[in-house]
Amino acid sequence: MSRHVCGDRPRITARRRYFTAALLAGALGGGAACAPSSGGTTGSDSGPGSAPSATAVVDSGFDLxxxxxxxxxEGGITVYDSTxxxxxxxxxxxxxxGIKATGVKSKVGDTLEKMTRENQAGNVTIDATFYEDGPSLVGQLLAQKVVFTWIPGTLAQRIPAANQNPLQVLSKGNMWIYNPKLFPDGCPVKNIWDLADPAWKGKVALQDPLGKPNIVEYFNQLKSVGDTRLREAYRAKYGKDLPAGDSAGETWIKGLAKNSPIITSSDDDASAAVASPNQTKQRVALVSNAKFRDVADKNYSMRVCTGMQPWAGYQYPKYAAIATKSKHPNAAKLLVHFMLTQEGVNTQLGTGGVPxxxxxKPGAFMPDGLTDWNKQLLVFDPAKLGRDFTDLQSMQDLWRLNNG
Structure with a gap:
C-alpha cells in the first residue's frame, strides 16, 4: 500500500481532472476538427498551411x-504553461x-480541457500554450485541430525533424535525488532496480503518477525504448537475465508500485520528504530540476543520484502550440519565435534545461550531481508520442492495480 504524505483528496482531484479532460476532448473531437480557423496564416498574409492541421506549418516566407x-x-495575447x-x-x-502578454500557470489536464471547450464554443481566450504532455498534445489537441504547430522557416533546417511536430522549445528533467547530509558517501541507490527492491520499501517518494502525466509517459517510454538498458541494469543487480518474455519496463513499474512508495500531491512535498532542513529519514525522491531552487530558498539538502544506472531520471519536453481559432495568431507566432531565441528560452532555464x-546554449545552472542532461537522463523518443497516448489508459491501470 502506498503512503500519502498529503492525504488522498488532492490525489483524487488531480486524477479526475486528467480523466475528465481526456474524455471531454474525445467527445468534442468531431466538432473541433471541422471548425474553420484563422490560426494558420503565415506572417501577416494567408498562405500555404493556413488551415489548421496536424501537420506542422513551416513558414517558408518567414520575415520577422x-x-x-x-x-x-492584433493586441494582447494569453498563453498557458505548466510552470x-x-x-x-x-x-x-x-x-x-510592446505587446501585452498574459501568462497563466495551469496543469496540462486543465489546459487541455479549457482549450478544447473554447475551440468547440468558438470563443478562444488562450492563444497559445507551452505544453508538457506530448501524448495528449499529439493524440488530442493536434489530432482534433484544437491547436496547430508553427515553425519559422529560418529555423526549420536547424531544429531536428523529430522535434518539429510537435515543436519542442525546451526540455527539463525529473531526477532521482537524495540528501547528502544523510548519505555523505553518495547516493544509496546505484541501480534503478533498487527502487523496486524490498530494501527500499516505503522509502521512495514521487508525485502521484495519476496526477502528473509526464510520469506516466516516462513509464511508457521505459517500456518502449528503455527495454535493453533496463535488462542490462537488471543483470548487473541480480546477476541473471530477466525472463525474455517479460517486459523490463512493466516489471520495474510493477515493482516500484508494490514497494509502498510515498505518493505526494506535488513535487514540493516529494522534495521535502528527502531534503527539508530537519529531515532525518533516509529516502530518495523523483522531483523536477526546478526544485533545486529550494537549496537556496529553503536551505534544502539535495543532490542528483550521480551514477545511477541506467539513468538518474528523465528529460520531459515542453512543446509550443497555437490555438487554431486564436484572434491573435501573429502575436502567438511571435511568442513561439521568442521562445526559440536565447533571450526567450533563458526566461525558463533558471534551474537548468536544454533548448x-x-x-x-543550455541553462547555466546544473543541478548538483547532474553533469550531462543527455547521458544521465532518459531522453524521450518523440516518435513514440502517439503510441504513448494510445497506451495511456493501460499504463495508468498497471500502476493503479499494483499500487492499490
Whole structure:
C-alpha cells in the first residue's frame, strides 16, 4: 500500500481532472476538427498551411519584421504553461515587443480541457500554450485541430525533424535525488532496480503518477525504448537475465508500485520528504530540476543520484502550440519565435534545461550531481508520442492495480 504524505483528496482531484479532460476532448473531437480557423496564416498574409492541421506549418516566407508589425496590430495575447516561469517569459516578451502578454500557470489536464471547450464554443481566450504532455498534445489537441504547430522557416533546417511536430522549445528533467547530509558517501541507490527492491520499501517518494502525466509517459517510454538498458541494469543487480518474455519496463513499474512508495500531491512535498532542513529519514525522491531552487530558498539538502544506472531520471519536453481559432495568431507566432531565441528560452532555464533550438546554449545552472542532461537522463523518443497516448489508459491501470 502506498503512503500519502498529503492525504488522498488532492490525489483524487488531480486524477479526475486528467480523466475528465481526456474524455471531454474525445467527445468534442468531431466538432473541433471541422471548425474553420484563422490560426494558420503565415506572417501577416494567408498562405500555404493556413488551415489548421496536424501537420506542422513551416513558414517558408518567414520575415520577422513583418510578423512583428502584424502582431502589434492584433493586441494582447494569453498563453498557458505548466510552470510559473511563464510570467518571466511574457514579461520579457512584452518588454521587447510592446505587446501585452498574459501568462497563466495551469496543469496540462486543465489546459487541455479549457482549450478544447473554447475551440468547440468558438470563443478562444488562450492563444497559445507551452505544453508538457506530448501524448495528449499529439493524440488530442493536434489530432482534433484544437491547436496547430508553427515553425519559422529560418529555423526549420536547424531544429531536428523529430522535434518539429510537435515543436519542442525546451526540455527539463525529473531526477532521482537524495540528501547528502544523510548519505555523505553518495547516493544509496546505484541501480534503478533498487527502487523496486524490498530494501527500499516505503522509502521512495514521487508525485502521484495519476496526477502528473509526464510520469506516466516516462513509464511508457521505459517500456518502449528503455527495454535493453533496463535488462542490462537488471543483470548487473541480480546477476541473471530477466525472463525474455517479460517486459523490463512493466516489471520495474510493477515493482516500484508494490514497494509502498510515498505518493505526494506535488513535487514540493516529494522534495521535502528527502531534503527539508530537519529531515532525518533516509529516502530518495523523483522531483523536477526546478526544485533545486529550494537549496537556496529553503536551505534544502539535495543532490542528483550521480551514477545511477541506467539513468538518474528523465528529460520531459515542453512543446509550443497555437490555438487554431486564436484572434491573435501573429502575436502567438511571435511568442513561439521568442521562445526559440536565447533571450526567450533563458526566461525558463533558471534551474537548468536544454533548448529545443540546438543553436542555443543550455541553462547555466546544473543541478548538483547532474553533469550531462543527455547521458544521465532518459531522453524521450518523440516518435513514440502517439503510441504513448494510445497506451495511456493501460499504463495508468498497471500502476493503479499494483499500487492499490
Amino acid at each position: 519584421d513583418k510578423l512583428i508589425a502584424a502582431a502589434r496590430q 510559473g516561469d511563464i510570467t518571466k517569459t511574457v514579461d520579457a516578451f512584452t518588454a521587447k515587443y 529545443g533550438n540546438p543553436d542555443l
